[in-house]
Amino acid sequence: MKIVTCTAPVNIAVIKYWGKRDEKLILPLNDSISFTLSQDEMCAKTTVAISPNFSEDKFWLNGKEESLENPRIQNCLKEIRRRASKRKMNGFDDEMLNWHIHVCSANNFPTAAGLASSAAGYACLVSALGSVYGVEGDLSVISRQGSGSACRSIYGGLVRWYKGEQTDGSDSFAKTIAPPDHWPNTRVIICIVNAGRKKTPSTEGMRRSVATSSLMEYRVQTSVVNRVNKIMQAINEKDWSMFCDITMADSNEMHAVCQDTFPPCVYMTDTSQAITSLVYQYNEIKMANKEDHHKICYTFDAGPNACLFVPGEVAEEVMNLVVTAFPPKPTQALDEYIRGEKPSN
Ligand code: 2P0
Numbered sequence: 001m002k003i004v005t006c007t008a009p010v011n012i013a014v015i016k017y018w019g020k021r022d023e024k025l026i027l028p029l030n031d032s033i034s035f036t037l038s039q040d041e042m043c044a045k046t047t048v049a050i051s052p053n054f055s056e057d058k059f060w061l062n063g064k065e066e067s068l069e070n071p072r073i074q075n076c077l078k079e080i081r082r083r084a085s086k087r088k089m090n091g092f093d094d095e096m097l098n099w100h101i102h103v104c105s106a107n108n109f110p111t112a113a114g115l116a117s118s119a120a121g122y123a124c125l126v127s128a129l130g131s132v133y134g135v136e137g138d139l140s141v142i143s144r145q146g147s148g149s150a151c152r153s154i155y156g157g158l159v160r161w162y163k164g165e166q167t168d169g170s171d172s173f174a175k176t177i178a179p180p181d182h183w184p185n186t187r188v189i190i191c192i193v194n195a196g197r198k199k200t201p202s203t204e205g206m207r208r209s210v211a212t213s214s215l216m217e218y219r220v221q222t223s224v225v226n227r228v229n230k231i232m233q234a235i236n237e238k239d240w241s242m243f244c245d246i247t248m249a250d251s252n253e254m255h256a257v258c259q260d261t262f263p264p265c266v267y268m269t270d271t272s273q274a275i276t277s278l279v280y281q282y283n284e285i286k287m288a289n290k291e292d293h294h295k296i297c298y299t300f301d302a303g304p305n306a307c308l309f310v311p312g313e314v315a316e317e318v319m320n321l322v323v324t325a326f327p328p329k330p331t332q333a334l335d336e337y338i339r340g341e342k343p344s345n
Helices: 072-089 094-098 117-132 140-144 203-210 214-236 240-260 268-288 314-325 334-339
Strands: 001-011 011-015 018-020 032-036 045-050 058-061 064-066 100-107 157-161 172-177 186-189 297-300 306-311
Touching: 001 117, 011 214, 011 240, 011 297, 018 203, 045 117, 058 240, 072 094, 072 117, 072 140, 100 117, 117 140, 140 172, 157 214, 172 214, 186 314, 203 240, 214 240, 240 268, 240 297, 240 306, 268 297, 268 306, 268 314, 306 314
Parallel strands: 058 100
Antiparallel strands: 001 045, 011 032, 032 157, 045 100, 058 064, 157 172, 186 306, 297 306
16 A cells, blocks of 8 residues: 655635636646745645555545546546656556555635635645655646646745647646745735635636636736736846736736626625725825835635735734724624524524
8 A cells, every 4th residue: 555645735826827728638828826825824635545455446525525536636647647657666566556546635724715725636636646656747737637726836936837838738837936935024814705615616717708708818918918027027026016016906807807707707795895995095005104015915816705915014914904994703602692692502
């Protein structure tokens, strides 16, 4: 029996991946750029075991048994096994390719709430499979075939996923463009507006945007290309203020494309919009005080939850502001107490 456990962190895109040029190979229409969070924060943990004694393949996700027959998982598994059989390294025995597999995966944050759970999940699965089958080298191309954004979670720091030009996807991979300590003091504040599953899954939302949004065409051909160049410059020059502005602009454009989709994909709520207003207001005051380095920015994935990037010096101040502006809802018990009802336990 061979058994391996891996963890993989969530990544948060600052230039969004929204739209594919190839659905099967999961090839994007544009380059995207993300921050990979540190391992000990939001992450997926996966254990993969192969054994001649297993009588069937099995898969558990967050404690619930699911089917391993999912085509995306099968694509990753097939590709890992193909590479393993070609390399036959690290004492790998061909017989092991025929053993059944057990996979157990869990996230320490809400699944499918627009918090990049599939990114961490597939990056983790592919890393664990890679270790079990002794596959080395770049795994981003394989994890991309599980979930596009997963290729970015293979690497740490600031990561760019190159869309690539080839039809076989061989040049659509991810690469670190700046190490994790590039902006060492950066903190990420995740504001959970709603932890439930999103109404339109990203894959379906993207498909619909590509088919119906004319703004999407402009994004892919012009605006996102310019923004990628500009944010690369901001990263290279460590221009935090410019980085923040571009991050917010790209989030805004992705959600504008979603609104321009028919029927529209509406991910942000009134609370999400109110968070953006708070960020603008905060930045205006910081700018007036000539504290450009204390600028903060937001970005929203395919859900209502905000990710705020903030300099460490102001992280506590921003947290206090958010909690003051959006006090957590009273718990059921407190609610009942205030209304003078008997607690329901
Ligand atoms: C991103 N998102 O760049 C963007 C921003 C959501 C909004 O990547 O179809 O789950 O599995 O490739 O990777 C979510 O898309 O979609 C995503 P598939 P995925 O992070």
